[in-house]
Amino acid sequence: MNPATFEYHRAGSVDEAIGLLGRFAAEGTEAKLLAGGHSLLPVMKLRLAEPAHLIDLSGATDADLRGVRLDGSTITVGALTTHRDLERDATLRERCPLLPQQAGRVGDRQVRARGTFGGTLAHADPAADYPAGVLALGVEIVARGPGGERTIAADDFFVAFLTTALAPDEVLTEVRIPVTPARTGMEYQKLANQASGYAVVGVAAVVTVGADGTCEAVRIGVTGAGDHAARAVTAEAALVGGPLDASTVAAACASADEGIDLLDDLHASADYRRRIVRGLSARAVLAAAGRATA
Amino acid sequence: MATVPVTVTVNGTERTTEVEPRTLLVYFLRDQLGLTGTHIGCQTGQCGACTVQLDGEAVKSCMVLTVQAEGHAVTTIEGLAPAGTLHPVQAAFWEEHGLQCGYCTPGMVLTAEALLRDDPDPDDHTIRHAIEGNLCRCTGYQSVVQSVRVAATRMAEGAQPEPLLRRS
Ligand SMILES: Cc1cc2nc3c(=O)[nH]c(=O)nc-3n(C[C@H](O)[C@H](O)[C@H](O)COP(=O)(O)OP(=O)(O)OC[C@H]3O[C@@H](n4cnc5c(N)ncnc54)[C@H](O)[C@@H]3O)c2cc1C
Ligand code: FES
Ligand code: FES
Numbered sequence: 001m002n003p004a005t006f007e008y009h010r011a012g013s014v015d016e017a018i019g020l021l022g023r024f025a026a027e028g029t030e031a032k033l034l035a036g037g038h039s040l041l042p043v044m045k046l047r048l049a050e051p052a053h054l055i056d057l058s059g060a061t062d063a064d065l066r067g068v069r070l071d072g073s074t075i076t077v078g079a080l081t082t083h084r085d086l087e088r089d090a091t092l093r094e095r096c097p098l099l100p101q102q103a104g105r106v107g108d109r110q111v112r113a114r115g116t117f118g119g120t121l122a123h124a125d126p127a128a129d130y131p132a133g134v135l136a137l138g139v140e141i142v143a144r145g146p147g148g149e150r151t152i153a154a155d156d157f158f159v160a161f162l163t164t165a166l167a168p169d170e171v172l173t174e175v176r177i178p179v180t181p182a183r184t185g186m187e188y189q190k191l192a193n194q195a196s197g198y199a200v201v202g203v204a205a206v207v208t209v210g211a212d213g214t215c216e217a218v219r220i221g222v223t224g225a226g227d228h229a230a231r232a233v234t235a236e237a238a239l240v241g242g243p244l245d246a247s248t249v250a251a252a253c254a255s256a257d258e259g260i261d262l263l264d265d266l267h268a269s270a271d272y273r274r275r276i277v278r279g280l281s282a283r284a285v286l287a288a289a290g291r292a293t294a
Numbered sequence: 295m296a297t298v299p300v301t302v303t304v305n306g307t308e309r310t311t312e313v314e315p316r317t318l319l320v321y322f323l324r325d326q327l328g329l330t331g332t333h334i335g336c337q338t339g340q341c342g343a344c345t346v347q348l349d350g351e352a353v354k355s356c357m358v359l360t361v362q363a364e365g366h367a368v369t370t371i372e373g374l375a376p377a378g379t380l381h382p383v384q385a386a387f388w389e390e391h392g393l394q395c396g397y398c399t400p401g402m403v404l405t406a407e408a409l410l411r412d413d414p415d416p417d418d419h420t421i422r423h424a425i426e427g428n429l430c431r432c433t434g435y436q437s438v439v440q441s442v443r444v445a446a447t448r449m450a451e452g453a454q455p456e457p458l459l460r461r462s
Contacts, residue, residue, distance in 0.1 A: 001318075001337040001356075008298060008315035008361050038357055042338060054315070058362065084351070108427025109405060110342060113351040114358065196340070197426075256303075 003044035011012035013292055014062045014144055014171050020055050021169045022146055023218045033057055033171065035080060038111055044128040057171070064142075064174045065118075067093055075177040079118025084109075086117055096177055098137060099269060102129045105190050107197045118172045121157070124164045124228060126263070127198035131158055131229030135221030136204035139177045145170035182206040183216075185291030189280040191224075193267055199224035201269050201276040203232075203256070205284035207244070209292040214238045218285065224276050225260050230291035232256040232281055244289040249282050257283035302363045303375025304329070313360045320344045320355035323370055331371035331400045337428070343426035345401030346370050350402075352408040354427070371400035374407060379455035383407045383445040392441030394432035402428045406442045415446055 011017035017033060024031035031053035034040060043049045057065070058078065066078040068089045075096055077086070086092060087103035099117075106120075107111055107127055120130050123142065134141070136159075140151040143166055152165050158167055166172060180186070190202040201224040210216040218239045220232040238252035257277040262270035297312040304327060312323060323329045323346065337356045344356040347369040355368075375381035380388065380459035383403050393399040402425060409416060409424040416424070421442045422435070430438060 002314075002316045002321065005296075005314065005316055007296070008359075008363075010361075033357075034362075037359065037362065038339065041357055041359070045337065056362065107339075108342070109409075109424050110345055110352050110354045110427045111339065111357075113348075113353050 001045050003041065004047060004050040005092050006044075006051055007053045009053060010059050011055050011057055014057075014065065014173060017055050017057055017060065017171055018144065018146055018169060019052070021171075023055050025071060025169060027054060029266055031055055033122075035122075036082065036115040038107075038115040039119060039123040039125060062173065070095065070179075073179045075179060077117055077175045077177065079116060079121075079172045079174055081106075081117045083112035083115050083117070083120075087112065091115040092177050095179055096186070096190055098133050098206065099130070099177075099258035101186075101203070102133045102188045102202075105129055105188065105192070111197075114215075117175065121175070122164060122172050124158055124162050125198070126161060126227050126229070127193070127196075127200070127224045127228075128141075129188070129190065129199055129202055129223060132199075132202045132204040132221035134175065135229055135231050136186065136206045136219045137177050137180075137221075138206075138219055140173050141172060142174045142176065143167075143170040144173050151176070155231065158228040160228070163228070181208055183210070183292050185288040185294070187284045187287035187291065189284040189287070191276055191280065200282060201225050201273055201280055203277065203280040203284045205281070205288045207291055207292055209244065213244065213293075215242055215244050215289070218288075219276065220256065220281055220285065222256065222260060222277055222281070225257065225262055225273050227261065227263065228258055232258070232260075232277075234258040235281055239285065244286070246282075246286060247287075250278075253278050253281040253285065298361060300360055300364045302360070302365075305369060306367075315359065315361050317360045318356055319346070319358040319360050319363055319368070321337040321358040323355060323368070328370050329370045332337055333397055333400060335397070340404065340427075340429070341398075342401045342425075343398055345404050345428065346406060347404055350408065350411065352405040352427075369404070371404060374404065375455035378458055381407065381455050382448045382453040383410070383442070385453070385456060386445035386448060387438075387441045390437055390441040390444050392433065392438045397429055398432075400431040400437055402430065409442070410446055410449060414450060416442070418443070421447065 032051040264270035335341035345438035
């Protein structure tokens with residue numbers, strides 16, 4: 001089950017990849033960037049995608065594509081960082097444990113060795129894990145195109161099924177994560193599909209607890225529930241200023257599915273997803289709050 | 295069909311050949327190099343029968359293009375220990391009945407060996423988490439986990455690859 005025939009190009013840099021994307025677009029042939037290949041190759045094998053050109057980013061030498069850097073109030077994660085490297089990164093484990101926690105829940109060990117952070121975000125699978133996390137963290141996504149670099153807020157990034165705010169000639173280079181304030185905790189809760197490992201529903205929460213124990217700030221990202229990841233803004237508003245006990249949190253999270261057009265498919269009915277979104281939201285908020293004050 | 299040259303180090307030997315860019319690593323290993331110890335199950339990245347090590351990390355070779363392995367080192371089950379010997383992980387699978395039909399076994403062994411290099415003394419939960427991507431339809435996993443545990447103990451005691459003949 002090989003994919004359909006294509007021409008293979010190894011980009012030595014992001015600029016070279018952007019140049020190739022522009023050239024093939026001008027020629028009217030389809031080209032795709034290749035990172036870990038763990039979302040692209042499956043759809044190519046099924047002939048759901050038959051690009052004429054694959055542009056492999058893995059050999060690009062730009063420093064911003066790789067690794068995790070902490071400077072001042074920002075943690076930067078390169079697009080080509082693998083799930084496995086994210087899972088084990090010491091800086092993230094200390095300053096932003098949500099992403100290593102999510103990385104550890106992606107697929108299995110072999111998938112984590114190849115798949116990348118940037119590839120996951122760019123692919124925007126409705127059941128992928130990181131979209132929930134980057135929404136909860138309020139990251140900025142950096143894209144480079146022929147006109148230079150721009151940043152896209154996580155809130156504006158996931159647009160529709162497998163669709164992001166990236167332009168076809170842009171490369172996602174890195175993600176900038178704001179370092180969270182003191183008394184902040186974070187948590188990811190996932191109900192995994194037993195066969196594929198993907199999220200039936202996944203909920204990430206980042207909670208800042210005030211000195212009086214009430215909820216000072218909260219962001220909740222939900223994946224798997226709709227055709228793209230989204231924030232649970234109604235539940236967030238209901239939580240802010242209130243106590244963080246189990247019954248208050250559960251009551252607030254009863255609105256966590258509001259605004260999400262729930263998927264109804266062979267993996268789960270819309271009604272089932274609604275219950276899971278609410279339940280996992282409450283669990284994620286409570287666990288995050290517990291860590292914030294631990 | 296247009297082909298491109300690739301150079302991959304397989305089981306310690308550098309191999310240069312021409313492949314179509316769409317050739318999956320698993321087909322290169324099996325069909326071009328005759329290394330049929332790497333099995334094919336699902337071809338969708340789920341079962342782990344095709345697991346090999348790429349620069350020492352367990353990966354699914356049905357999910358990697360041969361061209362993506364350019365300049366890298368691949369280890370298949372044939373290369374885990376010198377010819378005619380069993381690696382301590384293989385020996386432990388033999389002794390603890392970590393296999394029945396053997397279909398999943400090359401992948402299981404290569405994943406387990408990669409785990410033990412990271413974590414020489416894993417608990418059962420860690421072992422089960424590590425082999426999540428290797429499906430076995432026979433053993434029920436119990437004896438696989440036991441085999442990995444025994445391999446860890448033997449390797450901690452300094453076990454080396456041992457001749458296959460001593461066992462038959
Ligand atoms: C068996 C299996 C189980 C899985 N389970 C899970 C799971 O539980 N949770 C989960 O979240 N994911 C899961 N995945 C998906 C996996 O995480 C992929 O690695 C990931 O979704 C895509 O990353 P990649 O690097 O492989 O991207 P690729 O497949 O190389 O690319 C995906 C898409 O993004 C584009 N792209 C890649 N990099 C960039 C970039 N830097 N800039 C712009 N566009 C880019 C490509 O052109 C392509 O369209 C699973 C995959 C498999 C095979
Ligand atoms: S054949 Fe590669 S994972 Fe099943
Ligand atoms: S021994 Fe038969 S599939 Fe594992």
